[in-house]
Amino acid sequence: MTVLVTGGAGYIGSHMVLALRDAGRDVVVVDDLSTGLRSAVPANVPLVVGCVGDEALMARVIKDHGVQAIAHFAGSIVVPESVADPIDYYLNNTVRSRALIAAAVAGGVKRFLFSSTAAVYGEASSEPLSEDAPLDPVSPYGASKLMTERMLADASVAYGLSYGVLRYFNVAGADPHGRAGQSGARATHLIKVAAQAALGQRGHLECFGEDYPTRDGTCVRDYIHVSDLARAHVLALDHLADGAESFVANCGYGRGASVKEVIAAVKRASGVDFPVRKAPRRDGDPASLVADPSRIRATLGWRAEHDDLDAIVASALAWEASLAGVRRAAA
Numbered sequence: 001m002t003v004l005v006t007g008g009a010g011y012i013g014s015h016m017v018l019a020l021r022d023a024g025r026d027v028v029v030v031d032d033l034s035t036g037l038r039s040a041v042p043a044n045v046p047l048v049v050g051c052v053g054d055e056a057l058m059a060r061v062i063k064d065h066g067v068q069a070i071a072h073f074a075g076s077i078v079v080p081e082s083v084a085d086p087i088d089y090y091l092n093n094t095v096r097s098r099a100l101i102a103a104a105v106a107g108g109v110k111r112f113l114f115s116s117t118a119a120v121y122g123e124a125s126s127e128p129l130s131e132d133a134p135l136d137p138v139s140p141y142g143a144s145k146l147m148t149e150r151m152l153a154d155a156s157v158a159y160g161l162s163y164g165v166l167r168y169f170n171v172a173g174a175d176p177h178g179r180a181g182q183s184g185a186r187a188t189h190l191i192k193v194a195a196q197a198a199l200g201q202r203g204h205l206e207c208f209g210e211d212y213p214t215r216d217g218t219c220v221r222d223y224i225h226v227s228d229l230a231r232a233h234v235l236a237l238d239h240l241a242d243g244a245e246s247f248v249a250n251c252g253y254g255r256g257a258s259v260k261e262v263i264a265a266v267k268r269a270s271g272v273d274f275p276v277r278k279a280p281r282r283d284g285d286p287a288s289l290v291a292d293p294s295r296i297r298a299t300l301g302w303r304a305e306h307d308d309l310d311a312i313v314a315s316a317l318a319w320e321a322s323l324a325g326v327r328r329a330a331a
């Protein structure tokens, strides 16, 4: 079975490619390299550089590579950016996903995994968040993903497409074997930015908002290791291949860490007391997002292997240090 991984040159997609290759599967990647890197795709995996919104290209890739399943990671991912430029987010995340779904249906692809997000819930009404919690995104990013979820549900009824919607909470860390990590140049994610501050690549870290209704006033998130997440996708593809029903599942550990707790973990792991500056709240940030992971455990038999913030942070630091080494060697 060949799996098409869209966004396979990006952070999470590149870990998915490794997980699929480790499981002996054939893979083809489509990525427009807007944030992804060619070097993130292993040399023995075909990479088609192009946009998932190009329906004719997608039809060709599906046919030429005998694609039987799609894992759709390609998209735009920065919450505040989506507030500043919502139309672009609806184009890249919703309109282009529609083209990909259309090509999948026309090409006879029966299984489809979609990278959704905890941002579809908006402000949590109660925690931990189960999949049945109200869906009320507070950012265009979350809304753009929710629309794609809806398209998949409708396509499933109309055309018999089986799908798995995986709602990721905050993804962090790097491949434990050092083969992949978060490499994008324009980093905005907390653990990545903190790792860069610890390594002296940034003068300081900004803490966005200290007046949230949380235990220490900073936002709380459920950080999941990227390799645990990638493994959940491989299980999800097997699950759908066995003829199981389409499903929606949260991907998190069920425990939250505040921004201040994450900063403390990065300082502990690195031994560097980098400067942290108080900054105003960032647009589109809910106060707290913590998953109830019962469904993914029950449905896929998924179990976390890296549920430890210190270990997640250590792997992110190791990856960041290796990137710095590569840059130094190239200079």
Ligand SMILES: NC(=O)c1ccc[n+]([C@@H]2O[C@H](COP(=O)([O-])OP(=O)(O)OC[C@H]3O[C@@H](n4cnc5c(N)ncnc54)[C@H](O)[C@@H]3O)[C@@H](O)[C@H]2O)c1
Binding pocket: 006, 007, 008, 009, 010, 011, 012, 013, 030, 031, 032, 033, 034, 035, 036, 037, 050, 051, 052, 053, 072, 073, 074, 075, 076, 077, 092, 096, 115, 116, 117, 118, 167, 168, 169, 170, 171, 172, 184
């Ligand atoms: N990182 C997180 O914490 C997180 C949380 C929830 C959901 N997600 C979702 O997971 C997916 C992957 O996120 P990531 O963190 O790996 O981001 P990323 O930016 O590293 O990866 C996205 C990849 O998609 C590619 N891409 C973007 N638009 C494309 C298009 N139209 N056609 C082809 N390729 C395109 C980019 O070049 C990049 O390689 C996204 O859909 C994101 O919304 C991420």
Ligand SMILES: O=c1ccn([C@@H]2O[C@H](COP(=O)(O)OP(=O)(O)O[C@H]3O[C@H](CO)[C@H](O)[C@H](O)[C@H]3O)[C@@H](O)[C@H]2O)c(=O)[nH]1
Binding pocket: 077, 078, 079, 116, 117, 118, 119, 168, 169, 170, 171, 188, 189, 190, 191, 193, 205, 206, 207, 208, 209, 219, 220, 221, 259, 282, 285, 289
């Ligand atoms: O330099 C920084 C960066 C982040 N933060 C704070 O740290 C928390 C986490 O922020 P991230 O940018 O790391 O992640 P987000 O929660 O904004 O979003 C991530 O997780 C979401 C799901 O929870 C989405 O899916 C999204 O794609 C993904 O980027 C937020 O409160 C943010 O304000 C800071 O204080 N300083």
